Amino acid sequence: MSEAAVSAPYARTLPVAAKRPRRWHIVVFLLPALIVYSAVMILPLIETLRLSLFNVVDGQPAFVGLANFRVLFGDARWAADFWNALRNNFIFFVIHMLVQNPIGVALAAMLSIPKLRFAAFYRTAIFLPTLLSFVIVGFIWKLILSPIWGVSPWLMDLVGLKSFFSPWLGKPGSALIAVSLISVWQYVGIPMMLIYAALLSIPEEVIEAAECDGITGWGQFWKIKLPLILPAIGIISILTFVGNFNAFDLIYTVQGALAGPDKSTDVLGTLLYRTFFGFQLQLGDRSMGATIATVMFLIILAGVSLYLFGIQRRIRRYQF
Amino acid sequence: MSIARRSPVRTGFVHLALIAYTVIALFPVVLTIINSFKTKNAIFRAPLAPPNFETFSLTGYQTVLTQGDFAGYFQNSVIVTVVSIFFVLLFGAMAAFALSEYRFKGNSLMGLYLAIGIMIPIRLGTVAILQGMVAAGLVNTLTALILVYTAQGLPLAVFILSEFMRSVSDDLKNAGRIDGLSEYAIFFRLVLPLVRPAMATVAVFTMIPIWNDLWFPLILAPGEATKTVTLGSQMFIGQFVTNWNAVLSALSLAIFPVLVLYVIFSRQLIRGITSGAVK
Numbered sequence: 001m002s003e004a005a006v007s008a009p010y011a012r013t014l015p016v017a018a019k020r021p022r023r024w025h026i027v028v029f030l031l032p033a034l035i036v037y038s039a040v041m042i043l044p045l046i047e048t049l050r051l052s053l054f055n056v057v058d059g060q061p062a063f064v065g066l067a068n069f070r071v072l073f074g075d076a077r078w079a080a081d082f083w084n085a086l087r088n089n090f091i092f093f094v095i096h097m098l099v100q101n102p103i104g105v106a107l108a109a110m111l112s113i114p115k116l117r118f119a120a121f122y123r124t125a126i127f128l129p130t131l132l133s134f135v136i137v138g139f140i141w142k143l144i145l146s147p148i149w150g151v152s153p154w155l156m157d158l159v160g161l162k163s164f165f166s167p168w169l170g171k172p173g174s175a176l177i178a179v180s181l182i183s184v185w186q187y188v189g190i191p192m193m194l195i196y197a198a199l200l201s202i203p204e205e206v207i208e209a210a211e212c213d214g215i216t217g218w219g220q221f222w223k224i225k226l227p228l229i230l231p232a233i234g235i236i237s238i239l240t241f242v243g244n245f246n247a248f249d250l251i252y253t254v255q256g257a258l259a260g261p262d263k264s265t266d267v268l269g270t271l272l273y274r275t276f277f278g279f280q281l282q283l284g285d286r287s288m289g290a291t292i293a294t295v296m297f298l299i300i301l302a303g304v305s306l307y308l309f310g311i312q313r314r315i316r317r318y319q320f
Numbered sequence: 321m322s323i324a325r326r327s328p329v330r331t332g333f334v335h336l337a338l339i340a341y342t343v344i345a346l347f348p349v350v351l352t353i354i355n356s357f358k359t360k361n362a363i364f365r366a367p368l369a370p371p372n373f374e375t376f377s378l379t380g381y382q383t384v385l386t387q388g389d390f391a392g393y394f395q396n397s398v399i400v401t402v403v404s405i406f407f408v409l410l411f412g413a414m415a416a417f418a419l420s421e422y423r424f425k426g427n428s429l430m431g432l433y434l435a436i437g438i439m440i441p442i443r444l445g446t447v448a449i450l451q452g453m454v455a456a457g458l459v460n461t462l463t464a465l466i467l468v469y470t471a472q473g474l475p476l477a478v479f480i481l482s483e484f485m486r487s488v489s490d491d492l493k494n495a496g497r498i499d500g501l502s503e504y505a506i507f508f509r510l511v512l513p514l515v516r517p518a519m520a521t522v523a524v525f526t527m528i529p530i531w532n533d534l535w536f537p538l539i540l541a542p543g544e545a546t547k548t549v550t551l552g553s554q555m556f557i558g559q560f561v562t563n564w565n566a567v568l569s570a571l572s573l574a575i576f577p578v579l580v581l582y583v584i585f586s587r588q589l590i591r592g593i594t595s596g597a598v599k
Contacts, residue, residue, distance in 0.1 A: 128349065
């Protein structure tokens with residue numbers, strides 16, 4: 001977040017403040033945003049955290065302390081589902097970090113070459129999938145990877161790899177990887193754009209100084225540019241983390257609420273949906289839904305805090 | 321200088337890599353659109369060929385337009401998105417002005433409070449949001465969606481807009497005060513017009529997640545009358561899985577508005593990102 005957020009020079013408004021002790025316009029300016037934000041976002045969030053400590057006992061809502069969490073982690077059926085979803089979610093995140101972000105950095109590095117022709121076209125085209133909804137992206141890839149249509153085997157035949165084709169989305173061993181890669185395909189534009197912006201903001205003099213010292217090409221990228229864009233990479237990592245541990249739409253579209261085959265693509269978002277709303281024979285369970293949401297909240301909070309207090313402060317920022 | 325150093329071979333490889341990735345990015349979209357104009361036989365026999373006189377067909381679109389109420393879904397999406405953006409911009413700019421212009425007790429605390437929502441997704445409160453909407457009788461109304469999306473968009477809007485409002489000259493505002501303008505007039509007549517570019521950036525950033533959201537329409541407004549395009553196409557395609565013409569046409573119809581908006585706003589969007597609006 002911005003360091004200068006609070007320290008702007010306000011001395012000028014002070015005397016005015018002293019003359020008019022109640023400045024109602026401040027309240028008027030703040031109130032609408034505060035009301036909507038608090039009523040629809042913050043209070044429900046707190047209420048959800050609170051609900052995770054309650055359950056229905058003998059038909060009456062009752063405070064049960066941490067019993068819901070004990071069920072989630074202790075009950076064999078719940079725990080199996082939960083740890084499975086958490087593990088899948090973690091793999092989902094790792095694939096994004098290992099595939100999406102390096103590709104994004106590489107594309108940005110190429111796009112930021114000065115006087116590269118058609119750069120604007122490449123940029124616009126590569127960013128397009130990011131704007132499509134998960135529903136569109138999910139179904140398109142479902143069709144392309146479908147063995148019925150035969151587009152993928154046909155394409156792989158062109159490069160002589162037809163024998164490697166298999167219905168990836170339908171196999172428990174490969175479904176999660178396939179879904180992750182679809183999501184990577186969609187979101188590669190975001191790291192690309194943010195890194196691109198960071199690369200553009202490196203001043204010309206720094207690059208020229210490096211060139212005078214004989215550091216060019218790959219060496220220049222690794223030794224000069226990469227350290228300078230580390231803060232941007234940090235932001236991308238935390239955005240990826242929050243987005244991934246909150247993912248739902250794509251998996252729901254491609255694999256359904258059951259996150260098949262055999263729950264191999266189940267993540268916390270789909271588990272929350274199934275628990276809260278129920279599916280097929282299972283009834284919706286509000287308390288357990290709130291419990292899973294609370295666990296997701298704690299995971300995301302832990303990740304964000306780790307970033308804000310552990311990583312962001314240690315990354316050296318260079319001021320030009 | 322950098323031109324002289326860069327060999328044409330290297331530039332060639334760079335272009336090759338970028339073209340390859342551009343193809344990967346566009347191929348699925350193009351494939352969907354060209355096949356949506358073909359007969360079923362042609363879709364399967366030659367999926368990569370563009371439609372010609374023999375294979376051209378609009379049966380898919382006919383099915384979609386007669387079976388699903390896409391015009392209605394589209395209207396719902398437009399209403400929800402436009403109204404939410406309006407409130408996000410209005411309320412967000414007002415709060416951002418208060419935070420960046422006045423010094424008062426709890427200013428930075430208020431800023432932090434509003435910033436929580438940038439990192440913590442609103443989805444985690446779904447259980448209680450649904451409960452609240454049921455209690456308020458707002459389930460299956462567009463109002464429910466508008467409220468949720470306004471709350472969802474506010475944190476980032478306040479954050480970005482207050483950064484920009486700090487850069488508006490103090491002299492200008494003081495001149496307005498000396499001329500007897502009220503604080504409201506200073507905000508609406510002096511500051512708002514000056515931060516219009518930032519407002520456009522915020523509008524684009526707010527629009528994309530709202531238009532594409534599946535979670536809240538599915539949970540808060542799944543009724544036929546309030547379905548958005550995203551939910552509508554999700555359900556429609558789910559019903560017509562085996563009708564390839566219909567599925568491809570529905571997908572193309574869902575892509576189309578996004579494509580048009582992107583062509584109009586891509587410059588704004590890319591400038592917004594690269595000018596460091598999201599730091």
